[in-house]
Amino acid sequence: MLRPRPLAGALLAALFATASVAQTPLEVPLAFVGDTAMSAHAGASQGLDEARMQGEFLGQQYRLDAAPADAVAIIAALPAPALLALARQHPDKPVLNIAASDDALRDDCTANLLHVLPSARMARDAIAQWRHHKPGATVEAHAWHPAFEKYAATQLNKRYTARFSQPMDDQAWAGWAAVKMLSDTVAREQTAAPAALLEALRQRLAFDGQKGIDMSFRDDGQLRQPLLLVDATGIVGEAPVRGVVDIEDLDSLGPSSCHTTAK
Amino acid sequence: MRRTLLASFILIASAQAQAGDSRVFVTNESGDDVSVIDATTAKVIGTIPVGKRPRGIGSSPDGSEIYVAVSGENAIAVIDPVTLKVLRKFDSGPDPETFAVHPNGNLYISNEEHAKASVFNPKTGELVAEIKVGLEPEGVAISPDGTRAIVTSESTNMLHLIAIPEHKIVANILVGARPRAAAFSADGKTAYATSEISGEVKKVDVASGKIIGKMPLADDKAKPKDILPSRDGTQLYVAGGRANRVFVLDEKSLEILHEIPVGNRVWGLALSKDGTRLYSSDGASNQVSVIDTAAHKVVATVPVGEMPWGIALHE
Numbered sequence: 001m002l003r004p005r006p007l008a009g010a011l012l013a014a015l016f017a018t019a020s021v022a023q024t025p026l027e028v029p030l031a032f033v034g035d036t037a038m039s040a041h042a043g044a045s046q047g048l049d050e051a052r053m054q055g056e057f058l059g060q061q062y063r064l065d066a067a068p069a070d071a072v073a074i075i076a077a078l079p080a081p082a083l084l085a086l087a088r089q090h091p092d093k094p095v096l097n098i099a100a101s102d103d104a105l106r107d108d109c110t111a112n113l114l115h116v117l118p119s120a121r122m123a124r125d126a127i128a129q130w131r132h133h134k135p136g137a138t139v140e141a142h143a144w145h146p147a148f149e150k151y152a153a154t155q156l157n158k159r160y161t162a163r164f165s166q167p168m169d170d171q172a173w174a175g176w177a178a179v180k181m182l183s184d185t186v187a188r189e190q191t192a193a194p195a196a197l198l199e200a201l202r203q204r205l206a207f208d209g210q211k212g213i214d215m216s217f218r219d220d221g222q223l224r225q226p227l228l229l230v231d232a233t234g235i236v237g238e239a240p241v242r243g244v245v246d247i248e249d250l251d252s253l254g255p256s257s258c259h260t261t262a263k
Numbered sequence: 264m265r266r267t268l269l270a271s272f273i274l275i276a277s278a279q280a281q282a283g284d285s286r287v288f289v290t291n292e293s294g295d296d297v298s299v300i301d302a303t304t305a306k307v308i309g310t311i312p313v314g315k316r317p318r319g320i321g322s323s324p325d326g327s328e329i330y331v332a333v334s335g336e337n338a339i340a341v342i343d344p345v346t347l348k349v350l351r352k353f354d355s356g357p358d359p360e361t362f363a364v365h366p367n368g369n370l371y372i373s374n375e376e377h378a379k380a381s382v383f384n385p386k387t388g389e390l391v392a393e394i395k396v397g398l399e400p401e402g403v404a405i406s407p408d409g410t411r412a413i414v415t416s417e418s419t420n421m422l423h424l425i426a427i428p429e430h431k432i433v434a435n436i437l438v439g440a441r442p443r444a445a446a447f448s449a450d451g452k453t454a455y456a457t458s459e460i461s462g463e464v465k466k467v468d469v470a471s472g473k474i475i476g477k478m479p480l481a482d483d484k485a486k487p488k489d490i491l492p493s494r495d496g497t498q499l500y501v502a503g504g505r506a507n508r509v510f511v512l513d514e515k516s517l518e519i520l521h522e523i524p525v526g527n528r529v530w531g532l533a534l535s536k537d538g539t540r541l542y543s544s545d546g547a548s549n550q551v552s553v554i555d556t557a558a559h560k561v562v563a564t565v566p567v568g569e570m571p572w573g574i575a576l577h578e
Contacts, residue, residue: 050418053419057419152417155376208420
């Protein structure tokens, strides 16, 4: 066995005395469940690249190809019934929904199911706010848009397009955001224990999704977030819509009927 | 009334006497130029076209040159602060956002789209070193003795503490979302940083690399950017971004002592050598505010170019 000589050891200790880098990297196996040809998977892969970069500095090692049983968190691009079944099969792990917008999933209040993609109800509320601002306007509400530039959105769009040669859509953004919020939570909490991650994500998340405001989860598991209003010409506005509601009031978009008693 | 008039007369007269022939250089991000303000008259005396999207700006240690990060051209422009001419430009690596000037004259540049900081000798244009950092590096600060640099990475939420001349990272400090700017205390023992999305100020012990204080700014729309200690070190000045105010914090407790209303979306700050004047770039108002640091008041506003970003002083 190699043992460092005392002098070398002391020098090494001095060199790392101020470093917050862990000596043995923390393994963080993540699972992706869904069609890997989807943009949701490309987005999650972009998130993995960025998580790995953060992990190099802070001492974590990420992978996205773990089996659900071996993963500390599961990122799922599935239709509603399969998603619910998966979440119930792994009740102690965070399951992050990046592809299903069904309102019923939010109303279901499954404790370990977290919705990174906006709900259909959020999109409806965003459109209603915009129509209040501009009656008669025909817009769609999106989680993301490849032409979004503010809040360093340009940088994220460029990174994604450079790697995948396709524009970043809503599911790609949700996949990126899911991995990124997990890595940020692992780094801040210094743990990769599934239950601890679930608790931190639900209670203490202040996530920068490159949309200009910190994001957190509602009791129903939905990520609070601004939406982009888009018409045939491109991005026309952001919701919460200025002048209609307080632009910081993310709960003006799609609150659900779920009121959990869990703390 | 008479007393007030007399007091303002004395204030103006003393400002003129102290300011000498000082000049304030301001990058205009959307105007592709640099506005030059005579600090004595608070009037623009020149506009220098520098190229696409100028952002970071700083002075050489001897004051003989002003450097501008021309982000849209991957270049640093070098300006003569007396003749107001662009002397030369050199390649800075991709998308230089901002930089700090080392006491030895080298520039430490954050390359926003390339997750690295690069070190250039501005006299020769030579690349001295590259340092791999996190995603979207932005703010750069160098300790007064030149032995430490801090680079903030906005998308990995870290302050990278870097040893100079080794150019090795000695600590990675996780802070609030989107750290933007950093500064060292005069003795180099303490560093300060702002986080845009979490809207807070963090105080770091440089020797241990540990966070020793934090303060959320009261206004959650604040999105703070530049931060600077006062010359006596007892206070911190913070550009409040969308709060449209400059915050004055107590250095020890980080409590907010004063809030100074300025123009819209204030990002850049620069302080005179004597510490009596603080300049802020109010990006969305296309103006620079001149603040009397003793009175905590704006004493002049100067219209400049489009979307002023960074400020440097020539005194």
